[in-house]
Amino acid sequence: MDKLKNSSLVDTAWGRKSTHVPVWLMRQAGRYLPAYRKVREKYDFLTMIHEPELVAEITLQPLREFPLDAAILFSDILVIPEAAGTGLGFSESGPYLEKPLKVQENMKGFLEMPPDVVKERLDYVYRGIRHTKDALNADVPLIGFAGSPFTLFVYMMEGSSSKTWSSVKTMMYHNPAMVHAALDKITDMVTIYLREKIQAGVDAVQIFDSWAGILSVPAYFEFSWVYMEKIIRNLEKENIPVFAFLRNFHSNLDKIAQSGANVISLDWGIDLKDARSVMGERITLQGNLDPGILYGSASEISLSATHILQNAGERHIFNLGHGIYPDTPVDAVKVLVDTVHHFTRS
Amino acid sequence: MDKLKNSSLVDTAWGRKSTHVPVWLMRQAGRYLPAYRKVREKYDFLTMIHEPELVAEITLQPLREFPLDAAILFSDILVIPEAAGTGLGFSESGPYLEKPLKVQENMKGFLEMPPDVVKERLDYVYRGIRHTKDALNADVPLIGFAGSPFTLFVYMMEGSSSKTWSSVKTMMYHNPAMVHAALDKITDMVTIYLREKIQAGVDAVQIFDSWAGILSVPAYFEFSWVYMEKIIRNLEKENIPVFAFLRNFHSNLDKIAQSGANVISLDWGIDLKDARSVMGERITLQGNLDPGILYGSASEISLSATHILQNAGERHIFNLGHGIYPDTPVDAVKVLVDTVHHFTRS
Numbered sequence: 001m002d003k004l005k006n007s008s009l010v011d012t013a014w015g016r017k018s019t020h021v022p023v024w025l026m027r028q029a030g031r032y033l034p035a036y037r038k039v040r041e042k043y044d045f046l047t048m049i050h051e052p053e054l055v056a057e058i059t060l061q062p063l064r065e066f067p068l069d070a071a072i073l074f075s076d077i078l079v080i081p082e083a084a085g086t087g088l089g090f091s092e093s094g095p096y097l098e099k100p101l102k103v104q105e106n107m108k109g110f111l112e113m114p115p116d117v118v119k120e121r122l123d124y125v126y127r128g129i130r131h132t133k134d135a136l137n138a139d140v141p142l143i144g145f146a147g148s149p150f151t152l153f154v155y156m157m158e159g160s161s162s163k164t165w166s167s168v169k170t171m172m173y174h175n176p177a178m179v180h181a182a183l184d185k186i187t188d189m190v191t192i193y194l195r196e197k198i199q200a201g202v203d204a205v206q207i208f209d210s211w212a213g214i215l216s217v218p219a220y221f222e223f224s225w226v227y228m229e230k231i232i233r234n235l236e237k238e239n240i241p242v243f244a245f246l247r248n249f250h251s252n253l254d255k256i257a258q259s260g261a262n263v264i265s266l267d268w269g270i271d272l273k274d275a276r277s278v279m280g281e282r283i284t285l286q287g288n289l290d291p292g293i294l295y296g297s298a299s300e301i302s303l304s305a306t307h308i309l310q311n312a313g314e315r316h317i318f319n320l321g322h323g324i325y326p327d328t329p330v331d332a333v334k335v336l337v338d339t340v341h342h343f344t345r346s
Numbered sequence: 347m348d349k350l351k352n353s354s355l356v357d358t359a360w361g362r363k364s365t366h367v368p369v370w371l372m373r374q375a376g377r378y379l380p381a382y383r384k385v386r387e388k389y390d391f392l393t394m395i396h397e398p399e400l401v402a403e404i405t406l407q408p409l410r411e412f413p414l415d416a417a418i419l420f421s422d423i424l425v426i427p428e429a430a431g432t433g434l435g436f437s438e439s440g441p442y443l444e445k446p447l448k449v450q451e452n453m454k455g456f457l458e459m460p461p462d463v464v465k466e467r468l469d470y471v472y473r474g475i476r477h478t479k480d481a482l483n484a485d486v487p488l489i490g491f492a493g494s495p496f497t498l499f500v501y502m503m504e505g506s507s508s509k510t511w512s513s514v515k516t517m518m519y520h521n522p523a524m525v526h527a528a529l530d531k532i533t534d535m536v537t538i539y540l541r542e543k544i545q546a547g548v549d550a551v552q553i554f555d556s557w558a559g560i561l562s563v564p565a566y567f568e569f570s571w572v573y574m575e576k577i578i579r580n581l582e583k584e585n586i587p588v589f590a591f592l593r594n595f596h597s598n599l600d601k602i603a604q605s606g607a608n609v610i611s612l613d614w615g616i617d618l619k620d621a622r623s624v625m626g627e628r629i630t631l632q633g634n635l636d637p638g639i640l641y642g643s644a645s646e647i648s649l650s651a652t653h654i655l656q657n658a659g660e661r662h663i664f665n666l667g668h669g670i671y672p673d674t675p676v677d678a679v680k681v682l683v684d685t686v687h688h689f690t691r692s
Contacts, residue, residue, distance in 0.1 A: 164671040166641055173642020213594070216614040216636045216667075218653065248559070250596050251616050268562040270597050290562045295512055296519020307564065321562075325510040 002138035009070045009141050010203055012317050013241035013262045013284050021309060021316055022069035023340040024143070025333070026245075027323030028062040029074045032330065035061045045090060049075050055128030056135040063140065065330065066337045070141050070204070073132060073197075075125060077147030077208055080189055081156045083121040084110055093161065100159030101182065102167035110156075111181055115188035119196060129200035143243070144202030146194055148209035149186040149231075150224035153179070156186075165214050172223060179223065187227045191234040198238045206243035206265065207231060213248020220249060225256070232260045243286060247322065253278045268321035273311035284315040291320045294332040301332055305339045314345075348484035355416045355487050356549055358663050359587035359608045359630050367655060367662055368415035369686040370489070371679070372591075373669030374408040375420045378676065381407045391436060395421050401474035402481040409486065411676065412683045416487050416550070419478060419543075421471055423493030423554055426535055427502045429467040430456060439507065446505030447528065448513035456502075457527055461534035465542060475546035489589070490548030492540055494555035495532040495577070496570035499525070502532075511560050518569060525569065533573045537580040544584045552589035552611065553577060559594020566595060571602070578606045589632060593668065599624045614667035619657035630661040637666045640678040647678055651685045660691075 004010065008022040030036055039048065039058060048054050058074040078095055082088040086106070087098030101107040132142055147155070157167045172179050194205050207228060212220060232242050245265035246256070256264055257279035265286035266275055272285055279285070293304045309318065318340045324333070350356065354368040376382055385394065385404060394400050404420040424441055428434040432452070433444030447453040478488055493501070503513045518525050540551050553574060558566060578588050591611035592602070602610055603625035611632035612621055618631055625631070639650045655664065664686045670679070 164673065165638055166671065166673060169636075169638035170641040173639055173646040213615060214638070216634075216639075216650070217617045217620075218650075219636070248594060248615065251620060269559060269594065271563045274563075274597060288562075290515075290565070292511055292515035292560070293519055293562075295516040300519040304562070304564075325512065327510065327512060 004138050004141055004203065006069055006140045009143075009317060010241060012315060013204060013243070015262075015282070015284065015315055021318050021340055021343060023318035023337055024068050024070040024072060025062075025320050025324050026072075028068060028072060029058045030324060031326035032324055032328040032333075033061055033065065034330070035064075045076075046088070049079065049128075050124050052124065052127040052131040056131040059132045059142070060135055066333055067341065068140065068337065070143050071132070071136060072143040072145065072206075073125075073129060073202065075128070075145070077145070077152065077210075078155060079122055079125060080118060080146065080152055080186070080193060083118050084113060084156070084189065086110075086156055086159075091160075096160040097156060098159075100167070101153075101156045102158065102171075107178070107182065111178075111185060113185070115185060116192055118189045118193045122193060122196070125193075126196050126200040129197060129202055133201040141203035142201065143204045143206055144194065144197035145206040145208060146190045148207050148212075148224060148244075149183045149190060149227035150215075151209050151211045152186050152190070153182055154211045154214070156182075165211075168214075172219070183223065183227050187230050191231055194231070194235060195238065198235075198240055202240070204241045204243060205235070206245055206263075208245045208247075209249070210245075210247045212246045217251045221252070221255070225259070228261075229259045236260065245286075250275075257283045263317060265319060266321065271311060272308055272313070272316070276311070276313045281313060281315070284317060285312050286317040286319045287312075288319070288321040289336070291322055291324050291328065294320075294324065294328045294336065296332070298332075298335045301335045302339045305336055306343065309340065309343045309345075350484050350487055350549065352415055352486045355489075355663060356587060358661060359550060359589070361608075361628070361630065361661055367664050367686055367689060369664035369683055370414050370416040370418060371408075371666050371670050372418075374414060374418060375404045376670060377672035378670055378674040378679075379407055379411065380676070381410075391422075392434070395425065395474075396470050398470065398473040398477040402477040405478045405488070406481055412679055413687065414486065414683060416489050417478065417482060418489040418491065418552075419471075419475060419548065421474070421491070423491070423498065423556075424501060425468055425471060426464060426492065426498055426532070426539060429464050430459060430502070430535065432456075432502055432505075437506075442506040443502060444505075446513070447499075447502045448504065448517075453524070453528065457531060459531070461531060462538055464535045464539045468539060468542070471539075472542050472546040475543060475548055479547040487549035488547065489550045489552055490540065490543035491552040491554060492536045494553050494558075494570060494590075495529045495536060495573035496561075497555050497557045498532050498536070499528055500557045500560070502528075511557075514560075518565070529569065529573050533576050537577055540577070540581060541584065544581075544586055548586070550587045550589060551581070552591055552609075554591050554593075555595070556591075556593045558592045563597045567598070567601070571605070574607075575605045582606065591632075596621075603629045609663060611665060612667065617657060618654055618659070618662070622657070622659045627659060627661065630663060631658050632663040632665045634665070634667040635682070637668055637670050637674065640666075640670065640674045640682065642678075644678075644681045647681045648685045651682055652689065655686065655689045655691075
């Protein structure tokens with residue numbers, strides 16, 4: 001493996017000195033970029049995440065626009081459900097799974113499935129990584145990612161977006177043993193998947209717990225965080241930094257800080273100063289600008305970003321609190337990245 | 347005004363001794379009740395919130411099913427925008443406003459509007475209250491409510507549901523003065539509206555800040571909480587308890603506790619034990635069961651409710667963390683209300 005020319009993200013994740021605060025953006029390879037929309041005109045989304053050349057191209061697009069400190073592999077967390085046989089389609093209201101686990105026979109089939117189906121069936125992802133690493137030429141680290149077991153379970157149960165998550169919660173609170181069996185299986189799949197990604201060359205991994213906020217605090221630790229911790233432990237020997245992103249969850253962060261993750265990524269619902277005071281100095285925090293501030297004026301973006309930079313403490317990777325919105329002005333991202341790079345702690 | 351036969355809710359809100367922990371449920375008059383669905387077959391939603399007889403009937407329905415400790419007026423927070431000329435319609439994906447303030451001339455008209463339009467135009471609400479109070483016969487208190495200025499502003503700007511709140515945030519971060527002018531106007535309207543409701547007979551009021559979670563912490567205090575506080579101060583002399591509900595907001599609760607509100611209602615994203623330790627003993631906490639737990643088994647409902655009861659401290663009104671879901675089994679609500687009423691602090 002070539003030595004990274006810009007290792008600020010990895011250094012900060014490990015708590016080593018870095019020349020500057022690194023910055024990348026969730027969904028930085030996406031629809032707000034004209035270059036992305038041009039590719040999207042020619043190919044459907046599934047083709048875009050399947051073809052290694054397209055994956056590399058799209059992953060690199062934001063780096064040509066902005067001096068970002070990391071690339072994140074262009075992919076989707078739903079590739080694991082798809083590999084596990086749920087099917088994956090797209091409608092106007094978003095992605096959906098054709099065979100959700102709320103249907104008993106689908107669940108039965110899933111629980112009998114060997115977790116290493118994610119090796120062969122997701123080979124296209126690993127090939128995409130190798131292509132992307134070649135194209136990146138060790139300029140910046142490449143981040144790979146997966147959904148958390150609970151987040152994937154929510155999608156796999158409901159099949160499409162839900163306002164009440166009634167299938168998930170009905171099963172959680174009637175048949176928790178079956179939920180835990182499914183979460184165990186998904187945990188194994190995510191572990192194998194992330195190991196394969198690391199094998200293929202990613203320099204860091206982020207686990208997205210996008211549905212953390214739908215659970216009460218005790219339920220979160222019982223049904224989600226325990227599986228996040230298991231994956232983090234499973235990856236300990238891989239010697240690359242592990243990032244955990246929690247959406248809409250700001251409680252018991254002292255416990256969250258003890259997980260062994262190198263980086264905890266938070267949304268905008270908590271001031272990083274408060275998070276830092278609960279979590280201590282021995283963890284890297286990532287976040288947490290409201291992506292809606294990128295609709296604002298340059299001075300507002302700069303002011304809000306600086307507020308975060310001043311409050312996050314030494315070990316900080318700048319990011320949004322959530323994925324960048326498709327209608328974000330490209331110039332706003334320029335202002336943001338410049339603000340972060342020009343910041344010097346006083 | 348007749349003396350309430352069951353004053354447990356009001357007593358607990360003021361921090362006086364109560365015989366038991368009071369319980370009511372957000373959206374307790376709603377679609378999960380067969381009696382509600384029967385009325386809904388005959389009338390559209392707007393008729394149901396307009397006709398005083400229907401308002402009284404629907405408000406009382408849940409009290410016939412369960413020994414709840416309060417009634418909440420059947421109405422909608424969008425009656426203020428409607429009275430302010432935005433129009434109000436219903437589509438398959440929910441309510442929408444026909445003349446959103448993101449259109450410049452609509453905003454102009456709104457800013458010039460006298461705030462007391464909510465007196466005459468919302469007279470049907472006040473008549474509904476008088477009918478309902480008669481029907482209630484002083485059995486339990488009647489809660490009136492309004493949306494918070496920021497929450498109403500979000501609806502009024504966007505006009506329909508949004509995933510990015512781009513109109514709101516573009517204006518907030520380009521033209522904050524105009525946003526504050528609109529929020530000032532809405533604050534005046536909400537104040538007048540709640541005073542009229544109190545005049546008509548409600549025994550408590552709750553202000554719903556349903557969109558609290560879309561703001562970063564500093565933005566929340568600048569654009570939302572300051573207006574909540576203003577309304578709370580405006581209502582001080584009315585001598586009835588004021589409840590504030592914050593959805594998806596769990597930060598700086600020490601500051602929230604200082605507002606003068608009698609009751610802070612929280613969603614399930616924070617353990618009430620933690621909220622209590624930050625907020626102190628001199629405020630009443632309301633909440634905060636995940637409504638999804640009502641999909642669960644009787645023993646799970648009972649266990650989860652008891653956990654909350656044991657952690658909330660002395661001044662506690664039991665409620666859900668959010669409105670009850672339309673497909674909630676009626677029996678689950680029975681189990682919940684019984685659990686709360688049988689609970690004795692050890």
